[in-house]
Every structure is written in C-alpha cells, then in structure tokens.
Amino acid sequence: MLSDEVAEYLALQPGGRYLDCTIGSGGHSAAILKRIIPNGKLIGLDQDEEMLSLARERLKNYKKNLELIRGNFSELKKIISEKDGFAGILYDLGLSLFQIRKKERGFSFLVDGPLDMRMNQRQNLTAEQVVNESSEEKLIQILKEYGEEYYAPRIVSAIIRGRKSSPISTTFQLKRIVTSAVPKRKKRIHPATKTFQALRIAVNRELEALEWSLPQAINLLEKKGRILVISFHSLEDRIVKQTFRKFAESKSLKVITRSPLIPTRMERCINPHARSAKLRVAEKL
Ligand SMILES: C[S@@+](CC[C@H](N)C(=O)[O-])C[C@H]1O[C@@H](n2cnc3c(N)ncnc32)[C@H](O)[C@@H]1O
Structure with a gap:
C-alpha cells in the first residue's frame, strides 16, 4: 500500500498520537x-533490532516526535504505558524486503543462508529446529495450516528422509528437498513458497501474535481513533476480518472498509511484492 493512502485512511491530525x-x-x-509535526507523537514498535536501527536512522530528524520500542505487538498492553489513547494504530504485517533479502536471516529460498527465520533475534526457536526436530505429524500440520500446502505429506516425507542422513540447515537444502518432492508443473509460484511461508509463521507464531494483539490495540484507541491492518495472506486477513466484525457487533468499532482495499495496478508494477496486500480499516465508537 502506498504510504499516502495509509496516511489518508488514518485521518491524521496534526498533534495527534499514533x-x-x-x-x-x-x-x-x-x-x-x-503530517503530525510539530506537536504530534508516534510510537514505533518492532521485534527486530535491525529494523529498529534502520528506522532510527531514517527518522532521525523526528527525534522529538518519535519513540522507538523493541517488542512484540502481541504484548501491547505490557509495552505501552501511555494512559491516553491513540488517534490511530497501524499494522503492516509480515516481513520487510530488507529482512527477506538478507541471506543471514534465512527467510527466503532465493538466497542461500542458515535456516533461521526468526524476526526476533533473541528468540531461541529457529526454522532449523522446527524442520529437524518436529514430528512428522507436527510438520504436516504446520504445512497444511500455515501454508495451505496440498503436497504437505509428500514434502514432509522427503524432509524426514533428508534429515536422517544429515540435518537440514540451509535454505537451499530445504528448497531442493521440497522441489524434488512435488510434481513438476508450470506454476505461478515457486514450489517452495508455501513451505517457507508456513515455517516462518510457525517460528514467529505470527497468527497467535495477531490474534492476541488486535483486541489490545482496539482497547488503546481513543474515540474515533482508527485501526489499519495491511495483511499479505488469507490467514492473516481472516483474523483481521473476524476481529473487526466481533467488535463491530458489540458496537465498539465501525468497519470503514466493507471489503479490503487492494493495491492498484500501478502500485503492483512499482512494487510486485505488494501484489497480495489487503488493507482493512475500522474506527473506534
Ligand atoms: C512489512 S514490514 C513493515 C514495513 C514498514 N511499514 C515500512 O514502511 O518500512 C513488517 C515489520 O513488522 C515486524 N513485525 C512482524 N511481526 C511483529 C510482531 N509480532 N511484533 C513486532 N514487530 C513485528 C517485522 O520485523 C517487520 O520489520
């Protein structure tokens, strides 16, 4: 989504708190x-220290208006000590291109790196552990639930065979195993896409984090404050849609976007990674 569009839907007020x-x-x-200087305030959260450093550098001219916090958004209530509510809260889910492209982070099958996939570098659990230590049933469940992978049993059989001879510890090793396990057909997406997505979601507990976080965020909104969520796959979008609906039924939220907004053709050309983005917006009542 373009930042201008996000700013527009947040209905930014000079001096507001976001x-x-x-x-x-x-x-x-x-x-x-x-749009909120000179008196507005923005709190920026990320669980990835490298991303916070990049944000700190990019936004160094706004020091007075910006507070950066390292943490998981699943713990908003604990992290945010402010008593006053926010006029707007934004989630732009998933990974940044910086994280995807950096081979040491192990998120992408396009670059060879350690099978890591942790957004929070202080976390213990890595994708390597999930792949090498989970039971067959658990791995099938992960690939089915988080990747909606039709060939989950075949892929997992190949993983189990592969890890018997030596641990699977790199992105390219895993990519080779997955590619060899699924039938060769012309597909729009790479055969390893869903497996990598599923493992990333499992390692970072992404769906649980979102599920726990949204009600806390809605609670932190002031009256007429807006919540915006940009998601990148149907599992996330479903959680956003259902949470907004639940709070709308109890008259705490008004849903602004009946159906999600998607990027325009032009945006998709400029940034192909944004092609699956969906934006949902709601307002506190
Ligand atoms: C798509 S990027 C955000 C890009 C950002 N909007 C920008 O304009 O540069 C998503 C970011 O959210 C962070 N993230 C994902 N899940 C998180 C969570 N549960 N808690 C905190 N940060 C999270 C990731 O580390 C990543 O830096």
Whole structure:
C-alpha cells in the first residue's frame, strides 16, 4: 500500500498520537510523522533490532516526535504505558524486503543462508529446529495450516528422509528437498513458497501474535481513533476480518472498509511484492 493512502485512511491530525506496530524501516512512519509535526507523537514498535536501527536512522530528524520500542505487538498492553489513547494504530504485517533479502536471516529460498527465520533475534526457536526436530505429524500440520500446502505429506516425507542422513540447515537444502518432492508443473509460484511461508509463521507464531494483539490495540484507541491492518495472506486477513466484525457487533468499532482495499495496478508494477496486500480499516465508537 502506498504510504499516502495509509496516511489518508488514518485521518491524521496534526498533534495527534499514533502507534505503528510494525515500523520496519519506517516508510509508513515517515509519511505519518511528516503530517503530525510539530506537536504530534508516534510510537514505533518492532521485534527486530535491525529494523529498529534502520528506522532510527531514517527518522532521525523526528527525534522529538518519535519513540522507538523493541517488542512484540502481541504484548501491547505490557509495552505501552501511555494512559491516553491513540488517534490511530497501524499494522503492516509480515516481513520487510530488507529482512527477506538478507541471506543471514534465512527467510527466503532465493538466497542461500542458515535456516533461521526468526524476526526476533533473541528468540531461541529457529526454522532449523522446527524442520529437524518436529514430528512428522507436527510438520504436516504446520504445512497444511500455515501454508495451505496440498503436497504437505509428500514434502514432509522427503524432509524426514533428508534429515536422517544429515540435518537440514540451509535454505537451499530445504528448497531442493521440497522441489524434488512435488510434481513438476508450470506454476505461478515457486514450489517452495508455501513451505517457507508456513515455517516462518510457525517460528514467529505470527497468527497467535495477531490474534492476541488486535483486541489490545482496539482497547488503546481513543474515540474515533482508527485501526489499519495491511495483511499479505488469507490467514492473516481472516483474523483481521473476524476481529473487526466481533467488535463491530458489540458496537465498539465501525468497519470503514466493507471489503479490503487492494493495491492498484500501478502500485503492483512499482512494487510486485505488494501484489497480495489487503488493507482493512475500522474506527473506534
Ligand atoms: C512489512 S514490514 C513493515 C514495513 C514498514 N511499514 C515500512 O514502511 O518500512 C513488517 C515489520 O513488522 C515486524 N513485525 C512482524 N511481526 C511483529 C510482531 N509480532 N511484533 C513486532 N514487530 C513485528 C517485522 O520485523 C517487520 O520489520
């Protein structure tokens, strides 16, 4: 989503207080800060220290208006000590291109790196552990639930065979195993896409984090405050849609976007990674 569009849906007020739960390298936050200075405040959150450093550098001219916090958005209630509510809260879920492209982080099958996939570098659990130590049943469940992978049993059989001879410890090793396990057909996406997505979601407990976080965020909104969520796959979008609906039924929220907004053709050309993005917006009553 374009930052201008995000800023528009946040209905930014000069002097308002905002929370970016996934600051990343600070693209959307820069657009927000520009519009709320000189008296507004933005809190930017990320669980990835490298991303916080990038955001700190990019937004160094807004020091007075910006507070950066390292943490998981699943713990908003604990992290945010402010008593006053927020006029807007933003989630731009998933990973930044910076994380995807950096081979040491092990998120992508396009670059060879350790099978890591942790967004929070202080966390113990890595994708290597999930792949090499989970039972066959558990791995099938992960690939089915988080990757909606039709060939989950075949892929997992190949993983189990592969890890018997030596641990699977790199992205390319895993990519080779997955590619060899599924029938060769012309497909729009790479055969390893869903397996990598599923493992990443499992390692970072992404769906649980979102499920726990949204009610806390809605609680932190002031009256007429807006919550925006940009998601990148149907599992996340379903959680957002259902949570907004539940709070709308209890008259705590008004849903602004009946159906999610998707990127325009032009945006998809500029940034192909944004092609699956969906934006949902709701307002506190
Ligand atoms: C798509 S990027 C955000 C990009 C950002 N909006 C920008 O304009 O640069 C998502 C970011 O959210 C962070 N993130 C994902 N899940 C998180 C969670 N549960 N708690 C905190 N940060 C999270 C990731 O580390 C990543 O930096």
